[in-house]
Structure formats: C-alpha cells, structure tokens
Amino acid sequence: VAAYPLVWMALTAVRHEGDVRLRPFALPARPTWESLSLVLSSGGFGRAYANSLIVCSVSVLAAALASAMAGYAFARMRFRAKETLFYALIAGMMIPIHITLIPLNRLMGPSILNLKDTYWALIGPYVGFALPISILILRGAFEEVPLELEDAARIDGCNSWGVFWRVAMPLVRPSLATVVIFNFLTMWNEFAFALTLIGDEAMQPLPLALWRFKGEHGIRLTQTCAALCVAVLPVFVVYCFGQRHIIRGLTAG
Secondary structure, rough: OOOHHHHHHHHHOOOOHHHHHHHOOOOOOOOOOOHHHHHOOOOOOHHHHHHHHHHHHHHHHHHHHHHHHHHHHHHHHHOOOOHHHHHHHHHHOOOOHHHHHHHHHHHHHOOOOOOOOOHHHHHHHHHHHHHHHHHHHHHHHHHHOHHHHHHHHHHHOOOHHHHHHHHHHHHHHHHHHHHHHHHHHHHHOOOHHHHHHHHHHHHHHHHHHHOOOEOOOOOOOOHHHHHHHHHHHHHHHHHHHHHHHHHHHHHHO
C-alpha cells in the first residue's frame, strides 16, 4: 500500500497524456519515454536540479558540522549558562518556521543583506532551522560516549580538538547519519522559502521547477510524474545508503 503511489507515478511517467486522462489507474497500453525525454531535455529542469544539489549539499554539510561541534560542547564542556542556552536553542523547535518568511524576506532584500536570488538566501535559513533538532540528537549521542575513551586519548597526547575528531565523532556516526539524512530530505523538498526568496528562474531549486509543470489549464500528469521520478532519485539513494543508521541514531542517548 505504501509503495503504490510510487508505482503509479512511475507507470504514469511512461504513458501518453490522453491515456492517463481516460484510464488513470490502468497499466500503460503503449509505454513511451517521451515525457522523460522532454523533462531531461528541458534546460530549466537541469539547472534547478543542479541548484538543489548545491544548496542541499552545502546546507547539510554546514548543519552537520555546526551541530556536531555544538552538541559536543553541550555534552562535554563546562561554561556559564550552558543549560539555559541549550534549552533556549531547543525552544526554537516550537517556532513555526513559516512565520519567519516575512522577516526573512525583508532581511534578505536589497535594503539589508541583498542576498535574494542567491544560494545563500536558502542556505542560511536551511542551516539555521536545522540546528535545534540536530544539536538535540547529537548532544544525546555524545553523552553516550564513554569518558574513559576521551581520557585515554588525552593521556596519549590528544588535545580537545583531536579528541573530538578522532574519538567522539567516529563513535556517533549513526546519529550523524540520521542528522544528515533527515536534513537532506527536509531541504530537498522545501518549497515555501524557495518560492519567497528566489525569484530568478535560473536560481530556482527543484521544487519550483516541478511546480512549473502545472499548465495554464491543468497539470501535465505524464511530464510531472516523469520529473518526480527523476527528482526522487537522490532521496532514494540517500535513504537506502543510511537507513540502517536511522533507528540507531534516533534512539542514541
């Protein structure tokens, strides 16, 4: 049952538009690659695909690195108001992110940062909103790392930076994989921020390119499904690559 929408999407992508309208749930009478060819030959779709890959890759890496360092600091280091700062950061998870669209639109506009229609207009908010849940997951994972291992590394001459990279980080790989996968799926499918902050068609990410397959008098189902089949490939690869880490990562700590 869960796989049926994906199967229907794949079958619709190789059907003729008229056949889909007449028999939406039937098998393809005469399979055709015309819709897929039209999607792949569209320059706008290719640019949007590359834009999404760039934005998501940079955002996921930045969020993973920043949340790993912050999570380790909250788990191991002692500094003033640590718990207050941590819970204030986690409280950000209670803020509906879409209420920030208007302030962000003004902040990214030409009168302040002048970052609209650039990759940074999306990378900044994506990283910022990914940090609370990522830090929460990684803090719990770092707290599960035995202190004896870190003490042994320090006796062998490792400084704090070396302990973080050589001892703690390898031991929290399941949680780190969970953070990477969760953030990638969220950022890859994000629509509202992209629609608000990116007006230049050449800089638009994949969700906006998929939205453009909506025609003047309706949706072109076969081309839309073909585009969705191509768009879902990175998500499928990332999830298959890291699915064994997800449950272990979410339950760590």
